[in-house]
Amino acid sequence: MTEDPKSLLTELSEMRKRARADRHGYWLPFLLFGLITLGATPFYTPKLCVESGQDPELVQPHVCSWSSADQHWLYNWLHPTGQMSGPTFGFHPTVAADIYWIIALLCGYLAVVWWYRWRAAQVGVETPTRVYAQVTIFMLVLPLIGVPVLSELFFGRVGWQIALPVTVAVIVAATWRVRSVWFTLAVLALFALAHFATFYPYGPMFVLAAGLAGLAYLERSVVCTVTVAIFTAVVIFVNEAGRFFFYWPFDVEHFASTALPALVLLVGGIIGSVRREMAR
Numbered sequence: 001m002t003e004d005p006k007s008l009l010t011e012l013s014e015m016r017k018r019a020r021a022d023r024h025g026y027w028l029p030f031l032l033f034g035l036i037t038l039g040a041t042p043f044y045t046p047k048l049c050v051e052s053g054q055d056p057e058l059v060q061p062h063v064c065s066w067s068s069a070d071q072h073w074l075y076n077w078l079h080p081t082g083q084m085s086g087p088t089f090g091f092h093p094t095v096a097a098d099i100y101w102i103i104a105l106l107c108g109y110l111a112v113v114w115w116y117r118w119r120a121a122q123v124g125v126e127t128p129t130r131v132y133a134q135v136t137i138f139m140l141v142l143p144l145i146g147v148p149v150l151s152e153l154f155f156g157r158v159g160w161q162i163a164l165p166v167t168v169a170v171i172v173a174a175t176w177r178v179r180s181v182w183f184t185l186a187v188l189a190l191f192a193l194a195h196f197a198t199f200y201p202y203g204p205m206f207v208l209a210a211g212l213a214g215l216a217y218l219e220r221s222v223v224c225t226v227t228v229a230i231f232t233a234v235v236i237f238v239n240e241a242g243r244f245f246f247y248w249p250f251d252v253e254h255f256a257s258t259a260l261p262a263l264v265l266l267v268g269g270i271i272g273s274v275r276r277e278m279a280r
Contacts, residue, residue: 024127024221024272025115025116025119025127026215026216026219026221026223026224026268026269026272027268027269027276028269028273029108029111029112029212029215030212030224030266030268030269030272031265031266031269031270031273032108032111032112033108033208033265034263034264034265035262036104036108036208037208037261037262037265038258038266039104040100040204040258041258041259043094043097043100044097044201044257044258045254046253046254071093071095072094074095074098074099075093075094075095075098077148078143078148079198079199080148080198081195081199098204101204101207102144105136105204105208106140109133109137109140109211112129112132113133127218127219131217131218132211132214132215132218135190135210135211135213135214136207136210136211136214138190139193139194139197139207139210139211142191143197143198143203143207147194147197148198150163150167154166171187171188172184172188175187190210193209194207196239200239202235202238202257202258205235205239206235206239209235213232215228216228221272223272224268226268227264227265227267227268228268230268231264231268234260234261235261238260
């Protein structure tokens with residue numbers, strides 16, 4: 001290392017730049033969760049039916065009707081307030097989709113934590129995963145246990161008009177003095193997302209978006225933050241497309257609704273990997 005002050009500052013700047021590049025590891029989680037999202041596509045394939053007594057070769061099949069009463073008990077537990085249906089979601093819901101997301105998101109969470117710990121041992125620069133772990137575990141447990149229990153024991157008995165204000169008041173009272181105002185708002189947002197995860201057919205993507213938002217907070221990377229923001233916007237669009245009077249062509253609806261958010265993550269992961277290699 002040179003003793004010239006100007007050269008010393010330049011070398012220190014380069015060292016900091018390399019340290020930041022070594023610390024950033026979001027590209028692999030993006031690629032992983034992009035593939036996981038794409039892997040959910042078969043579970044959204046619509047189930048087509050024809051009226052009894054009609055020849056399926058002569059009649060155009062339509063999406064089979066369904067009722068939550070006919071679903072497996074696990075489905076009704078995970079979706080205590082039902083699940084949105086309509087022309088935007090032309091598929092027959094099954095508990096298989098829920099099981100896939102639960103297993104995939106849990107395995108993805110464990111893989112991300114292992115990945116950052118392994119990178120820390122390799123490059124000597126650690127990215128703390130505590131916030132990501134807290135947010136992800138919270139968003140995995142709440143839809144599995146919290147929302148069903150609250151719906152059964154509280155919301156279903158007193159009505160949402162009373163239960164919702166009481167729940168919000170309890171959350172505010174429990175977090176207001178412990179942490180900052182932003183922490184309280186974040187907890188309220190996570191509770192809302194947990195409900196969306198049970199209500200929307202593509203709701204598990206909200207769980208994924210929340211976890212990636214925690215990851216973006218830790219990474220402090222422009223590419224990571226922008227990718228998560230775009231992914232979140234796409235997830236909202238996919239789940240709320242009908243409100244914007246946008247409908248995918250029926251033949252590609254189930255594929256486009258998972259491929260579009262997956263593409264965002266895959267592109268973000270590729271860009272992050274390329275930028276890391278260029279900065280080394």
